Amino acid sequence: MKAHNFSAGPCILPQEVLKQAAEAVVNFDNLNLSLLEISHRSKNFVAVVDKTTALIKDLMHVPEGYSVIFLQGGASLEFVMVAMNLMKAEGGKAAYTNTGTWAGKALKEAKNFGEVIEVASSKDKNYSYIPKGFSIPDGMDYFHCTSNNTIYGTQIKEFVKPNCLNVCDMSSDIMSREVNVADFDLIYAGAQKNMGPAGCTVVIVKDEILGKTGRKLPSYLNYQIHIDKESMFNTPPVYSIYVMMLTMQWLKDNGGVKWIEGVNNQKAALLYKEIDRNPLFVGTAAVEDRSNMNACFLLKDESLKDQFDAMWKAAGISGINGHRDVGGYRASMYNALPLESVQVLVDTMQALEKAQG
Amino acid sequence: MKAHNFSAGPCILPQEVLKQAAEAVVNFDNLNLSLLEISHRSKNFVAVVDKTTALIKDLMHVPEGYSVIFLQGGASLEFVMVAMNLMKAEGGKAAYTNTGTWAGKALKEAKNFGEVIEVASSKDKNYSYIPKGFSIPDGMDYFHCTSNNTIYGTQIKEFVKPNCLNVCDMSSDIMSREVNVADFDLIYAGAQKNMGPAGCTVVIVKDEILGKTGRKLPSYLNYQIHIDKESMFNTPPVYSIYVMMLTMQWLKDNGGVKWIEGVNNQKAALLYKEIDRNPLFVGTAAVEDRSNMNACFLLKDESLKDQFDAMWKAAGISGINGHRDVGGYRASMYNALPLESVQVLVDTMQALEKAQG
Numbered sequence: 001m002k003a004h005n006f007s008a009g010p011c012i013l014p015q016e017v018l019k020q021a022a023e024a025v026v027n028f029d030n031l032n033l034s035l036l037e038i039s040h041r042s043k044n045f046v047a048v049v050d051k052t053t054a055l056i057k058d059l060m061h062v063p064e065g066y067s068v069i070f071l072q073g074g075a076s077l078e079f080v081m082v083a084m085n086l087m088k089a090e091g092g093k094a095a096y097t098n099t100g101t102w103a104g105k106a107l108k109e110a111k112n113f114g115e116v117i118e119v120a121s122s123k124d125k126n127y128s129y130i131p132k133g134f135s136i137p138d139g140m141d142y143f144h145c146t147s148n149n150t151i152y153g154t155q156i157k158e159f160v161k162p163n164c165l166n167v168c169d170m171s172s173d174i175m176s177r178e179v180n181v182a183d184f185d186l187i188y189a190g191a192q193k194n195m196g197p198a199g200c201t202v203v204i205v206k207d208e209i210l211g212k213t214g215r216k217l218p219s220y221l222n223y224q225i226h227i228d229k230e231s232m233f234n235t236p237p238v239y240s241i242y243v244m245m246l247t248m249q250w251l252k253d254n255g256g257v258k259w260i261e262g263v264n265n266q267k268a269a270l271l272y273k274e275i276d277r278n279p280l281f282v283g284t285a286a287v288e289d290r291s292n293m294n295a296c297f298l299l300k301d302e303s304l305k306d307q308f309d310a311m312w313k314a315a316g317i318s319g320i321n322g323h324r325d326v327g328g329y330r331a332s333m334y335n336a337l338p339l340e341s342v343q344v345l346v347d348t349m350q351a352l353e354k355a356q357g
Numbered sequence: 358m359k360a361h362n363f364s365a366g367p368c369i370l371p372q373e374v375l376k377q378a379a380e381a382v383v384n385f386d387n388l389n390l391s392l393l394e395i396s397h398r399s400k401n402f403v404a405v406v407d408k409t410t411a412l413i414k415d416l417m418h419v420p421e422g423y424s425v426i427f428l429q430g431g432a433s434l435e436f437v438m439v440a441m442n443l444m445k446a447e448g449g450k451a452a453y454t455n456t457g458t459w460a461g462k463a464l465k466e467a468k469n470f471g472e473v474i475e476v477a478s479s480k481d482k483n484y485s486y487i488p489k490g491f492s493i494p495d496g497m498d499y500f501h502c503t504s505n506n507t508i509y510g511t512q513i514k515e516f517v518k519p520n521c522l523n524v525c526d527m528s529s530d531i532m533s534r535e536v537n538v539a540d541f542d543l544i545y546a547g548a549q550k551n552m553g554p555a556g557c558t559v560v561i562v563k564d565e566i567l568g569k570t571g572r573k574l575p576s577y578l579n580y581q582i583h584i585d586k587e588s589m590f591n592t593p594p595v596y597s598i599y600v601m602m603l604t605m606q607w608l609k610d611n612g613g614v615k616w617i618e619g620v621n622n623q624k625a626a627l628l629y630k631e632i633d634r635n636p637l638f639v640g641t642a643a644v645e646d647r648s649n650m651n652a653c654f655l656l657k658d659e660s661l662k663d664q665f666d667a668m669w670k671a672a673g674i675s676g677i678n679g680h681r682d683v684g685g686y687r688a689s690m691y692n693a694l695p696l697e698s699v700q701v702l703v704d705t706m707q708a709l710e711k712a713q714g
Binding site for chain 2: 002003005007008009010011012013018019021022023025026031032033034036037038039040071072073074075076077079080105108109112190192196197198199200216217218219220221233234235236237238239240243318319
């Protein structure tokens with residue numbers, strides 16, 4: 001039996017993708033060689049990079065004037081690179097929103113390179129909501145937000161349009177819903193939620209914003225170098241990019257981002273409806289800011305924990321333990337999670353209610 | 358027919374490893390989940406990281422007081438991190454050897470952080486030899502060398518013992534021969550030659566040398582943070598680490614580094630003997646500095662190129678075109694390349710000689 005995989009990331013990938021991904025480890029492109037043992041500069045692999053780039057541009061409707069590059073080091077290295085590449089060397093200033101663990105880390109790393117102004121925070125209520133109606137001072141080099149907060153289960157529904165460069169960490173909801181890339185100057189995302197396996201970071205950047213800080217940048221940390229070398233400045237994370245290509249192709253073949261947004265809305269609606277209906281459970285995030293990717297909820301009566309845990313494990317569910325900072329449960333419903341898995345979780349929640357009489 | 362894979366990297370991996378690596382993409386540890394879709398903090402994957410670390414420590418006889426960590430960004434990011442972590446913030450100075458393309462890049466990146474003294478170079482003869490007998494000025498924060506130069510086919514046979522910290526980029530020959538780790542303070546290597554697929558960098562560092570520069574370090578670029586978090590500061594390159602574990606286990610099961618050093622010596626001796634014997638070919642590297650990993654050679658008569666290329670392709674050989682900076686041929690003979698493949702190449706060289714009469 002295939003598990004119902006609600007893991008928060010790395011997370012479920014489409015089953016068709018995994019089959020092809022396994023084949024390529026043994027024999028890639030009928031070369032009688034594994035994908036893992038060919039040169040990254042071979043024409044077969046260069047074709048993979050080109051196709052992955054094209055698929056991302058196509059699926060997200062990336063406008064002219066933007067580049068898509070593949071890096072390593074996850075969002076954690078982007079926290080550093082964004083600040084190094086966009087904050088002025090002298091008197092640099094940036095505005096950050098503090099909406100959760102990762103947003104807070106991004107903010108902290110930027111402080112290494114200039115002044116950081118925290119323009120909004122939801123720390124007062126354990127990051128259970130998305131701050132709104134805040135203002136951004138003039139003279140900022142850029143504004144930074146985190147579109148989805150995996151740990152706390154909140155998601156920005158309406159993006160701010162700042163009076164400066166707009167930077168967004170979309171690690172945990174990229175490709176899950178339509179966004180207007182033209183509203184942003186730089187988008188980055190670790191691949192390991194909706195795009196593919198761990199080991200690759202995708203950066204979508206408006207070309208004209210780079211090279212304006214007066215800061216001397218080491219090569220690997222300079223976006224422009226990766227753009228100029230078409231993600232081949234050094235050996236890229238070959239396998240991660242390949243599996244990302246397969247995943248993006250799966251998304252395109254099934255109807256693209258518009259289609260998956262509909263599916264994701266359906267899955268989230270099904271689960272949140274049960275959380276709100278079932279008297280044994282309570283959601284932790286503000287209703288209007290609930291994430292379609294990560295639903296966080298608690299048992300009202302903690303003494304039912306062992307019983308519920310045994311029930312969902314028996315139902316083949318995996319990965320719904322909440323993050324240690326929130327407790328309770330977190331059901332992550334990334335793109336590849338089928339509606340059926342959410343139904344199994346809902347059924348299990350109802351079975352617990354029934355068992356309680 | 359399986360190709361005879363002389364690729365310079367990413368490169369051949371053991372066939373047994375590839376089979377297991379493919380299986381894990383479909384079902385890992387009998388979890389009914391792919392390795393690509395489980396949490397990096399799951400006990401099953403933490404066990405992979407722990408085992409890989411233990412295997413590296415075991416195979417290389419890493420002494421007490423050293424840490425082994427897994428990073429991303431390849432040697433190119435280490436060029437930056439080494440300098441940031443070891444060069445004093447005020448008046449930092451380091452000695453570099455310039456023995457090829459990658460050594461030159463390492464040297465260039467260090468200049469972003471302090472004064473770099475090029476203590477030796479083989480640029481005068483297109484990097485065809487390893488400089489010897491040079492001196493290192495006093496007061497250096499560290500000395501940096503590149504143990505094997507893939508592009509030019511040279512390899513350090515006897516390491517310098519500097520009067521300062523000793524740093525070595527072993528990307529292209531780590532695990533191919535026994536080295537005394539205690540002679541070094543920091544060793545780094547992209548995994549994609551002898552250790553595994555692309556996407557992971559291994560760093561072996563003497564703990565006591567860190568935190569002494571007075572430089573403020575962003576988190577991802579700080580070795581100490583990765584040591585403290587046991588390579589789980591952020592999502593690691595899961596699949597690359599897993600395949601590295603399988604490859605290290607393969608090496609251990611077959612007799613370890615001492616065993617593979619013997620095999621590598623045999624393979625290199627076989628090929629260099631033919632290069633020296635066959636009147637149609639000439640080696641490009643100084644004989645005493647020849648690399649056991651990458652043998653670079655030329656056809657004396659370039660007009661035979663099409664004929665020779667057709668012959669080795671027909672023999673199932675792949676990946677022996679020389680790097681564009683050297684031309685000719687480069688046969689990379691990493692750990693997983695069987696002696697039989699070298700024999701096929703030697704046979705093909707002899708067949709060309711015979712065809713010429």
